[in-house]
Amino acid sequence: MVSEGSVIARGEWHPANSSRSVAATLQLAGGLVVAVGDAAGERHAAAEPEKMTFSPRVGSIPRRIVFPDGSLFETRDNDAIDAYVEKRQGRRSGFVHRMEEFHPRLIVFAGLVMLLAAGIYRYALPALVELAVLLTPPVVPDWMGSGTLATLDRTTLSPSKLPEADRRRIGDGFETLAAKAEGGAGAYTLNFRDGGYIGPNAFALPDGSLILTDQLVELAKGDTDMILGVLGHEIGHVERKHSLRQLYRAAGIAGLIMLIAGDVGSGVEDILTQGGGLLALSYSRAAESEADMRSVELMRAAGRDPAAIARFFERLEEIYGDHGGNSMLSTHPDTPERRRAILDYDAKLRGVTVEKNGPDTSTPGAEGGRQPAKP
Amino acid sequence: MAVADAGRPETVAQFERASFTGRASEYFGIWIVNVLLTIITFGIYSAWAKVRRNRYFYGNTVILGRAFEYHATGKQIFIGRVIVFLFFIGIQIIAAIHPLFVIVTTVLILAALPWLVQRGLRFNARVTSYRNVRFDFVGSVKGAFVAVVLGSFVSFLSLGILAPLASRWLYRYVFGNLRYGDRPFFTEPRVGALYGVWFVPALMVVIGAVICGIVGLAMSGAIMAIVNNADMTEEQMILTFVLGIYLAFFVVFVVYGLAALVYRAGVRNVVFSSTKLDDKHELLSDMSRARYAWIAITNIIVTVLTLGLMRPWAAVRLARYMTAHTAIRIHGDIGEVLSSIESTGAAMSAEYMDMEGIDFGF
Structure with a gap:
């Protein structure tokens, strides 16, 4: 029976398009992923894992697992879902999430961002402008x-x-x-x-x-x-x-x-x-x-x-x-x-040089040969 | 789980506060990777970055034990942005070739604005869910015209004196047409209450204008003195003048920015507190206007001083404050709420054309 299946995570199950929920566990039984109600152990939904969607991990926000019938299993146990997805796919999932985790690597990222931002403003933007002018x-x-x-x-x-x-x-x-x-x-x-x-x-x-x-x-x-x-x-x-x-x-x-x-x-x-x-x-x-x-x-x-x-x-x-x-x-x-x-x-x-501070002939005049700001 | 029997929340006669569970340290990683990938993909990733950012903030906004969820996909937002981008490039090219054409496009954009606003609100509502049920927005384009175009026009022409009326139109349109599944929201912010929160920022603007006037008079006096002062060099005169202009701009920027923050917080309090879900469940917002303005301003200062690196902390700080001062009081039983729109399929994929950029900061 389903109760013998290995438990993936605990959470809540919603019927399709409904706010009603019941406490449930997500289990693995006979190649199927099953949502099993806590109260009576009833099988609320079951599907082959390939036909389900697991929402990608962002920080530690609740994870959504959607069955093909539109019903939803929601859990805060992100690690358990990660472990399951990893085991099934045979490789680690959530590349972006792993980069985002709090780690000294983020300092390198921050430095890189600063460097790239300065580089873009200093070099890439002028280069793009030149390219655009040429094209x-x-x-x-x-x-x-x-x-x-x-x-x-x-x-x-x-x-x-x-x-x-x-x-x-x-x-x-x-x-x-x-x-x-x-x-x-x-x-x-x-x-x-x-x-x-x-x-x-x-x-x-x-x-x-x-x-x-x-x-x-x-x-x-x-x-x-x-x-x-x-x-x-x-x-x-x-x-x-x-x-x-x-x-x-x-x-x-x-x-x-x-x-x-x-x-x-x-x-x-x-x-x-x-x-x-x-x-x-x-x-x-x-x-x-x-x-x-x-x-x-x-x-x-x-x-x-x-x-x-x-x-x-x-x-x-x-x-x-x-x-x-x-x-x-x-x-x-x-x-x-x-x-x-x-x-x-x-x-x-x-070919003549003049001293730097020549006669002070500074001019507070209206600027002459200026083109309109926005032609 | 905080709520054991989440499907049937208890009958409570007191307000339940929302909470924000995100952490600056956690969001920092998401943020810096967003920025980094946006840069190295020449901006393409920004659509996906927006999704991760919004999923983080929605997913950490918890009320009655459950969080919101953001459902827009990176692809959806990317396609929407490409359309908008191409449109603006086209306008720019035509405007560069024939400057008078700007008038035509401005009129066209103004005419399309209500439609864009309506679609934007609908998009944002439909990609948001709570307890597996999507929000929806059923406002009409005509309603958007009154709420947004007419409202801003009236507010502008009256020099802000009728701004509370415009706010009332706007939020009656925004919240009065919002649906949580099959349950409607309803809001009736009283004009008197809106004028109550209008008074302080209006006073700030008036006092700011008076100060600007006095500073301006003092400045022109100083300039006359300088001009008549033969000892002063040309450079010094110009420097004084330019500094004066920057100072004036700075004062105007700060005064109006501050007044806008105070007004926004006050309006949010009034509007939320006069909103009901399903005609009985009451919403509440009780932010301190001074505290909100303080948080927003110090956020900007800290962000600028740290070259943006403290932005995640600032964003989490503001979200935490705003969420903690939002609450709902459930009367009786919410019961089973059913989605009125299909969460997948044609209804959603048709939303490419929607302008995801327009939102009202709630």
């Missing part, structure tokens, strides 16, 4: 560019009111500059627009469209090299595909945070998201200075004044400097270094 078909930046320009035209920009002569003069200079850039003059187009509330600005779209606002031209007061210096900066953004990179990077960071969100809690998730935003800012500053250097190189190659973009910052200071607090809102803490870096780089290319 992006050239048609995507084209679409992005034309779509963004159309949107801007519809919402903020209006046709340029500049005199034809000014436009021709700047356009000609731009041609010589673009000819020295990657992809040649054909890869870049210059668009004149009235900036509206954007004010004096220039920005680059990923497809090589550059937008120059009338207000920036007015600000330059006929200093064509200054305008070209800013445009060189924008060409630098296009060459290095900065907007595409920034897009992929932001998506990558958001994805990483989402993946571990459940494991860090919503409070920490918020903090990570904010921190990710701050890091994105520092990344965009790196992109800005990279574009600054490219402006110096391009202007030099085109036989123009390489440090003209530095003059642009000076001009901003002249105009906005008096307003103090107002224009400080839009500035980056590193603007003085940025200007110094431009002059240093220009000097280096000329």
Whole structure:
């Protein structure tokens, strides 16, 4: 009879889909797994072990053993179930559970996680961004560019009111500059627009469209090299595909945070998201200075004044400097270094060295050649 | 087993508290393996990690001697996530190509939101069981629209003054449509009681705003002084300003976060305590709002300071507190509860499309 069977574990048995339960034991009898009631020793359910499901072990939560008829045997005796499953399968079960058990090995895991997390942020994420940039078909930046320009035209920009002569003069200079850039003059187009509330600005779209606002031209007061210096900066953004990179990077960071969100809690998730935003800012500053250097190189190659973009910052200071607090809102803490870096780089290319602390020409100006944050 | 004759719980006229039996040391192993495998599988394991995490927390939440169980499978959640992921990638690509398209997708997502919420609640209910009986959710999409979209809208437009009304709509929808097997839940949180727990966080927000205002005025005064001070270098000025901005953000973040925690705990107390199962068995939540906020905040601090390594301890700590302050009073006999949905088969596999991400923190 069943009562002679070897006992696997003690627990409770439920009929299918019912909350009613009886105290029972799980037994092995004649190749069958049987749930036997404690009270009268009656056989509640029996099945071949292959047709049953044993829930995988997680910590020490109750184990569910489901019979093919839908009835359930539940027990807290995890070890007994593990021992039975192991004996039947002839090998140890619950690989993940065994890794999770409290053991010095977990210290190694923790170290590994820290190392991998740092590695992902430092190496894997940039590598993935590069890969994504490489795999992006050239048609995507084209679409992005034309779509963004159309949107801007519809919402903020209006046709340029500049005199034809000014436009021709700047356009000609731009041609010589673009000819020295990657992809040649054909890869870049210059668009004149009235900036509206954007004010004096220039920005680059990923497809090589550059937008120059009338207000920036007015600000330059006929200093064509200054305008070209800013445009060189924008060409630098296009060459290095900065907007595409920034897009992929932001998506990558958001994805990483989402993946571990459940494991860090919503409070920490918020903090990570904010921190990710701050890091994105520092990344965009790196992109800005990279574009600054490219402006110096391009202007030099085109036989123009390489440090003209530095003059642009000076001009901003002249105009906005008096307003103090107002224009400080839009500035980056590193603007003085940025200007110094431009002059240093220009000097280096000329083969001249200047002393590190040159005249203090720091500029609290609105940032000039910046591309829109989200093209 | 604590309850010898578990099928027929005794007639008790007092509240039985729930308890959380998980341990930080035990959960640490599960957690670190979850994170490690998630990283080395490039995120794919995160779906299975979620299942193990939820099984651990549900399986250690014990009431009347028995634990809950979480039944979603890693595969189910993985497929759901892939669908969501592809959808968002698609939106991002289109948005990058044509920025104005964002308006269209935002409207579409907003229109689909009630449906997503309803499916999310149903999914979460159906993958939860207690004593071999599954929960179910029978709320309608229209109900979700009123409870979630209209509720948040009203709450937002009234600057939070009508938030208790929105909470009432939301939880009447969530709990009023919840079923334990064939037994319905019913909840009727009184507006007066909700305003009672609304008052303190509202006061916190007002006081916080006043403090921010004073700090802001002091700041602008300081800036004017600095601007007029020729001795100060450019860098120092900018540094002061940037520090000020970060400080302001920090204060806003902390004040609103704190108020939200206090409000959430209060609403949970009111809603649980006015909920009945099967029209007679009463639920109770009696968390101290200050204690709850304290636990949540120190949890975040400890987690950040230990680079996340104390997160398992923090999660177990919060679960233990919340569970210990949840109770049920059984009147008479629960009797045999029968599942109203099939636990296996087509009904469950059709749930792939459900958004498992939406839940309400209960």
